[in-house]
Amino acid sequence: GQQLNQSPQSMFIQEGEDVSMNCTSSSIFNTWLWYKQDPGEGPVLLIALYKAGELTSNGRLTAQFGITRKDSFLNISASIPSDVGIYFCAGQANTNAGKSTFGDGTTLTVKP
Amino acid sequence: NAGVTQTPKFRILKIGQSMTLQCTQDMNHNYMYWYRQDPGMGLKLIYYSVGAGITDKGEVPNGYNVSRSTTEDFPLRLELAAPSQTSVYFCASSYSPGGGDTGELFFGEGSRLTVL
Numbered sequence: 001g002q003q004l005n006q007s008p009q010s011m012f013i014q015e016g017e018d019v020s021m022n023c024t025s026s027s028i029f030n031t032w033l034w035y036k037q038d039p040g041e042g043p044v045l046l047i048a049l050y051k052a053g054e055l056t057s058n059g060r061l062t063a064q065f066g067i068t069r070k071d072s073f074l075n076i077s078a079s080i081p082s083d084v085g086i087y088f089c090a091g092q093a094n095t096n097a098g099k100s101t102f103g104d105g106t107t108l109t110v111k112p
Numbered sequence: 113n114a115g116v117t118q119t120p121k122f123r124i125l126k127i128g129q130s131m132t133l134q135c136t137q138d139m140n141h142n143y144m145y146w147y148r149q150d151p152g153m154g155l156k157l158i159y160y161s162v163g164a165g166i167t168d169k170g171e172v173p174n175g176y177n178v179s180r181s182t183t184e185d186f187p188l189r190l191e192l193a194a195p196s197q198t199s200v201y202f203c204a205s206s207y208s209p210g211g212g213d214t215g216e217l218f219f220g221e222g223s224r225l226t227v228l
Contacts (some may be wrong), residue, residue, distance in 0.1 A: 004154070009152075031215040033216065035139075038190050040219055040221070040222070041222070042116075042202050042204070042220055042221055043155075043202075043217075044219070045216045046215070048215055048216060050215075088154060088155070090217075092215050098143045098160075098162075098206045098215060098217070099157060099160055100155075100157075100215070100217060101146075101157075102155040102156075104152065104153050104154040105152075105154055
């Protein structure tokens with residue numbers, strides 16, 4: 001089946017630092033999505049990407065859909081304590097009825 | 113709107129017991145999904161449904177069953193619980209007819225299941 005490799009697995013950063021994480025796949029995806037999961041909650045969508053090469057921002061978050069359609073990255077600028085959580089990438093292929101393949105997540109810890 | 117509601121939030125089962133995790137959504141979404149999340153891992157798709165009366169296996173369906181008799185409800189059944197089914201289970205939904213398909217999944221808060 002399709003697999004996503006997400007890295008890094010975890011990050012410990014100082015408040016105010018920038019963060020970068022990425023996902024790579026052996027398969028082509030037509031949609032890339034980035035979610036954040038807070039403790040005890042389900043994941044919530046941060047950014048969705050629909051075209052190869054697309055660069056999309058949502059506040060301090062920026063994500064890009066790789067040209068090859070096999071990768072995506074997420075950047076967080078000027079991190080704050082509430083950025084703590086697990087970030088997941090997810091890919092979708094058009095024919096899969098909205099089924100998403102998820103990466104294993106990047107756990108972010110922000111030290112004040 | 114309540115979104116996606118899952119019950120129970122926590123449950124402890126003995127090996128061999130059976131139970132049903134309930135999931136309901138009030139967004140008129142066609143698609144519904146069950147994922148499991150093991151510690152340090154991403155979400156693995158167990159079963160999904162594209163509409164009432166239609167279900168299909170995901171990546172890890174063994175040991176589970178589902179039904180979709182209505183648009184709103186998508187229960188997940190564990191028939192003979194095993195320790196390997198200890199996990200956090202998430203129900204999700206997506207796609208409103210006429211609202212376009214953004215690909216976004218809306219998740220419930222999860223059901224934490226422990227099998228001893």
